[in-house]
Amino acid sequence: xxxxxxxxxxxxxxxxxxxxxxxxxxxxxxxxxxxxxxxxxxxxxxxxxxxxxxxxxxxxxxxxxxxxxxxxxxxxxxxxxxxxxxxxxxxxxxxxxxxxxxxxxxxxxxxxxxxxxxxxxxxxxxxxxxxxxxxxxxxxxxxxxxxxxxxxxxxxxxxxxxxxxxxxxxxxxxxxxxxxxxxxxxxxxxxxxxxxxxxxxxxxxxxxxxxxxxxxxxxxxxxxxxxxxxxxxxxxxxxxxxxxxxxxxxxxxxxxxxxxxxxxxxxxxxxxxxxxxxxxxxxxxxxxxxxxxxxxxxxxxxxxxxxxxxxxxxxxx
Numbered sequence: 001x002x003x004x005x006x007x008x009x010x011x012x013x014x015x016x017x018x019x020x021x022x023x024x025x026x027x028x029x030x031x032x033x034x035x036x037x038x039x040x041x042x043x044x045x046x047x048x049x050x051x052x053x054x055x056x057x058x059x060x061x062x063x064x065x066x067x068x069x070x071x072x073x074x075x076x077x078x079x080x081x082x083x084x085x086x087x088x089x090x091x092x093x094x095x096x097x098x099x100x101x102x103x104x105x106x107x108x109x110x111x112x113x114x115x116x117x118x119x120x121x122x123x124x125x126x127x128x129x130x131x132x133x134x135x136x137x138x139x140x141x142x143x144x145x146x147x148x149x150x151x152x153x154x155x156x157x158x159x160x161x162x163x164x165x166x167x168x169x170x171x172x173x174x175x176x177x178x179x180x181x182x183x184x185x186x187x188x189x190x191x192x193x194x195x196x197x198x199x200x201x202x203x204x205x206x207x208x209x210x211x212x213x214x215x216x217x218x219x220x221x222x223x224x225x226x227x228x229x230x231x232x233x234x235x236x237x238x239x240x241x242x243x244x245x246x247x248x249x250x251x252x253x254x255x256x257x258x259x260x261x262x263x264x265x266x267x268x269x270x271x272x273x274x275x276x277x278x279x280x281x282x283x284x285x286x287x288x289x290x291x292x293x294x295x296x297x298x299x300x301x302x303x304x305x306x307x308x309x310x311x312x313x314x315x316x317x
Contacts, residue, residue: 002307005072006033010086012045012058013037015164015216016102017077019295021049027313030302033071036061067093073302076101080192087129098128098305100298104192106131107199114200115301117310118246119145130301133200135165135293136193136209139220141201142249142267143285146242147235152279153225154204157197160258161209162216165289179213186211217258218293220285221271229278236272239283243269247316248292248300255284262288265296265315 007024009017012035024030032054035045041060046052066074067089074090074097076083083105090097106112106129113127114120119141133141140157160183163174172178173186187209194207230238236253243249248266255271271284287293296314303310 002029004029004031005306006031007073007075007302008032008034008036008066008069008071009075009077010036010061010066011077011079011082011102013039014077015290016294016298018049019290020075020077020298021045022051023295023299023313025049025052027299027308029308029312030306032056034059034061034066034069036066063089064093066090067097070094071097073098073100073306075099075298075302076103078103080104096128098130098302100130100132100301100305102132102294102298104134104196107133107137107196113301115297115304116141116200117297117300117304118142118243118249120200121304121310124304126305128305130305132294132298132301134193134196135218135287135289136161136191136207136220137196137200138293138297139218139267139285139287140193140197140205140207140222142287143220143222143269143283144197144201144205144224146239147224147226147281148201148203150226150228150230151203151224152227154206155225156206156223157208158221158223159207159209159218160212161218161289162214162258162262163211164216165211165218165293173211176213179211182213184211185209214258215262216288216290217262218285218287218289219258222283222285224281224283226279226281230274230281231278232272232274232281235274235281239269239272247311248296248314256286258286261286263291264288265291267292 252270256268
């Protein structure tokens with residue numbers, strides 16, 4: 001059995017940080033070494049995340065202090081643009097530490113492993129620096145990947161997220177009053193996740209994101225043109241075969257509902273509406289943006305890098 005390891009979390013004030021702490025609390029071989037949050041410094045972790053039973057308190061640690069703790073793994077749950085000082089300090093003081101970055105900062109860096117295990121597991125070769133995919137980007141790639149080699153045009157992706165995806169810093173995109181009875185479009189071209197998916201699938205993808213008035217969950221509706229005619233049954237069976245060995249990707253017949261994915265650790269793909277002629281198919285993917293879109297995936301990547309079973313601590317009934 002692998003030896004127990006300790007882990008630190010930086011930027012744990014946000015929704016994803018709390019979900020990751022809950023997952024670690026379930027893990028028999030991971031102990032939390034420290035949890036850093038400037039806003040929550042001094043407060044009990046258990047008071048914020050009741051599932052965590054320890055007496056640990058949040059600290060306000062800078063990059064040098066994080067590296068000096070010499071944890072076996074560190075998860076960076078920081079806003080975009082803030083990871084570099086922590087990575088540099090860990091590189092200098094503790095290069096064997098596994099770093100999982102949840103921001104977009106290293107998703108375009110070829111020296112980092114891009115950790116969407118269902119699609120990139122075969123490319124993992126012991127890298128200690130891992131970039132977690134974006135939540136929208138995860139939904140898009142899982143929805144498109146089985147048909148990637150049959151595309152006749154760039155897929156068009158219409159995404160809707162709950163407002164937890166906008167983080168905890170106040171903005172129009174996470175203000176329940178402004179979102180009430182509303183669907184708010186934003187960044188309709190050149191979104192970071194559009195560029196991310198284009199890069200990692202190796203083909204152009206079009207993405208139009210929106211935020212809605214519910215708290216968590218993503219619905220991704222993807223319009224796909226094929227280079228050959230296919231029946232709905234053939235497409236459904238193709239997806240089922242593609243993900244047959246992936247417990248965290250479930251292929252369903254009908255279009256999945258976002259209301260049923262909240263709090264669940266897997267993604268669902270379904271719908272498979274085929275237009276007359278058989279060359280246009282619309283696929284719907286749903287996932288919880290805080291779980292399979294972030295914390296679940298981070299735990300998969302940590303398990304992979306630390307030598308544990310990939311689904312350790314992740315419910316996958």
